[in-house]
Amino acid sequence: MVDETTIWNYLEEVPDPEVPVLSVIDLGIVRAVKVISDKEVEVTITPTYSGCPAMNYIEKNILEVLTEKGIEIVRFHTVLSPAWTTDWMSEAGKEKLLAYGIAPPVNEVDKLILFGDSPIVKCPQCRSENTKMLSQFGSTACKALYQCSDCLEPFDYFKCLR
């Protein structure tokens, strides 16, 4: 009978639709796996943001990969609590993000401090710390828009959510 570890390993092959270098495991979207029988598993997932439009694709991608591996029935279960946080992103995932050109999340000040300093984010191109935030909202809900003041490249920053 397939065990849970095998299923977790299979899920490493499922890419996130928005950031394809990351697997759903790297992102921390899969919260639990339960093997019901050789042909049936239950996968518990959680959305990054409430409005994340990728959730349906993620289910579809998981279904596709597990079906290829011979699992016939995949039951999905969505949980909202505990709420997803970037702390669940794996270290391997953060390195993959950086190599892909997206700055990974760093510690941030409390969001309720108005006009607080934006976090120091290294430019994924030239690694300079001389960067500035252009907008706390970016190309997807999970990203902010930055620009490097040295090499002048604009880049995405995967913002810290806690």
Added chain:
Amino acid sequence: MKNNLFTYTLRIADDSLILGQRLSEWCGHGPIIEEDIALSNIALDLIGQATNLLEYAAQVEDKGRTADDLAFLRFEHQYLNTQLIEQKNGDFAVTIVRQWIFDTFRLPFYEALQHSADKQLAAIAEKSLKETKYHWKHSSEWIIRMGDGTEESNKRVNDALILLWKFSDELFYMDDVDQALISQGIAIDLETLRPAFNERIQFVLQEATLQLPDSKWKLSGGRQGRHTEHFGHLIAEMQYMQRAYPNMEW
């Protein structure tokens, strides 16, 4: 009990849904590209929260209606959002003042609701709170920038306050639905949120060199399904696809 929980959830859901719809009208029309993206992102968060809430409302009601049915197939008087959030976008200052009043209410509301005895409402609140912090920071910083900005930006944001402040009290509206659920630890006694709300409002206004309008006039009715003249136009557009092509799906 079931009816009360359905109505309570629907009221929260409709505030998110209708404000999300309003903000999405800015998509492609923002004053600068960063704001176009910001307002669309906030719209997406709100519509996501509305989806979670409407799915739960549909489950509580248990009459075979889906979240989509609730979003797109009710009549005007069946929507229970406050009148504040259905007001037209107006200029950027009106949009931001409307958002700021709402965000300032939603912060302490979600903080309290995440401890609700209803596990699903608590989970939705915990999730939504993280997003609301971003929204509040965004709207508050704009209030300060505009209020403490140029003569023109100060005038615009002041006009927006005069236009919208009279709708703010309805956010604290409670009736039998709330009372029944408060006694079970499910709903929030909104009166307890007023100090946190007022403190944040005053803090930001002071930084922005602005003051609340003198008028004590208060408008309400949205929670019972009575809406302002702008609302019909909003849902006509929101429901268009579902009315023109019944049961269509993406």
